Amino acid sequence: MERIKHLLDLQEVMSQAKRLEDEKQKIPLEAADLKKLFEEKEAEFLAADKEFQALKTQRMEKEREIEEERDKVEKAKSKLMSIKTNKEYYAMLKEIDGTRRSNTTREDELLSLLAKYEESEKLLAERKAELDDVAGKYRERMTEITARMGSFDADIENILARKGEIAAKLDKGLVSRFETIFERREGVAIASAVNCSCTACNMNISPQLFNLLQREEKIHTCPNCNRIIYFEMPVDEEAG
Ligand SMILES: [Zn+2]
Numbered sequence: 001m002e003r004i005k006h007l008l009d010l011q012e013v014m015s016q017a018k019r020l021e022d023e024k025q026k027i028p029l030e031a032a033d034l035k036k037l038f039e040e041k042e043a044e045f046l047a048a049d050k051e052f053q054a055l056k057t058q059r060m061e062k063e064r065e066i067e068e069e070r071d072k073v074e075k076a077k078s079k080l081m082s083i084k085t086n087k088e089y090y091a092m093l094k095e096i097d098g099t100r101r102s103n104t105t106r107e108d109e110l111l112s113l114l115a116k117y118e119e120s121e122k123l124l125a126e127r128k129a130e131l132d133d134v135a136g137k138y139r140e141r142m143t144e145i146t147a148r149m150g151s152f153d154a155d156i157e158n159i160l161a162r163k164g165e166i167a168a169k170l171d172k173g174l175v176s177r178f179e180t181i182f183e184r185r186e187g188v189a190i191a192s193a194v195n196c197s198c199t200a201c202n203m204n205i206s207p208q209l210f211n212l213l214q215r216e217e218k219i220h221t222c223p224n225c226n227r228i229i230y231f232e233m234p235v236d237e238e239a240g
Pocket residue numbers: 198199200201202203222223224225226227
């Protein structure tokens with residue numbers, strides 16, 4: 001049956017066009033998701049970097065303070081030799097002792113700062129690796145997406161041209177009816193009927209209608225789903 005063959009061809013090209021349209025519509029969503037993920041990872045990295053830089057500054061300041069106080073002690077010690085009176089000598093010793101004690105506190109602070117610093121440095125490296133990973137994937141996928149977007153329109157145009165060729169072989173009214181069913185029935189406008197049953201909705205059709213399908217050239221539709229149906233030999237009988 002020539003018409004059924006053309007309708008099946010029409011079904012095929014319209015399915016291809018629909019798949020491409022669906023894919024094309026999903027692409028901007030995918031790109032937006034990728035961008036969002038990249039920006040999240042970037043924000044996490046920047047936050048970790050900010051914390052790390054702050055700890056680095058604190059560490060350097062603390063180390064400088066300790067160094068300065070050590071210098072003071074050294075200078076005070078060398079002055080001890082030139083001191084004339086006991087009173088001055090003991091006053092100087094006391095001062096040295098005080099500086100040493102406050103430096104011990106600073107050194108303890110530096111130690112706890114160093115622990116935080118190392119932890120922060122480790123976290124920063126992890127965030128950097130995550131960001132690099134996501135950025136790499138993002139760039140790679142965006143390149144693919146851009147290339148794909150460029151070919152979509154040409155592909156769809158080709159398919160629509162093919163659709164036009166097929167439609168030209170059919171009655172206009174039938175084509176527009178076919179398109180309506182295609183829209184309303186999840187992109188399936190034509191289905192075979194096998195053993196008194198519509199293969200699209202799986203509902204039984206009457207033996208009278210099933211007989212007509214085998215004999216008539218007329219276009220029939222499934223009484224349940226309204227798709228165009230045509231007779232198809234069951235597979236086992238076909239083989240036999
Ligand atoms: Zn049906």
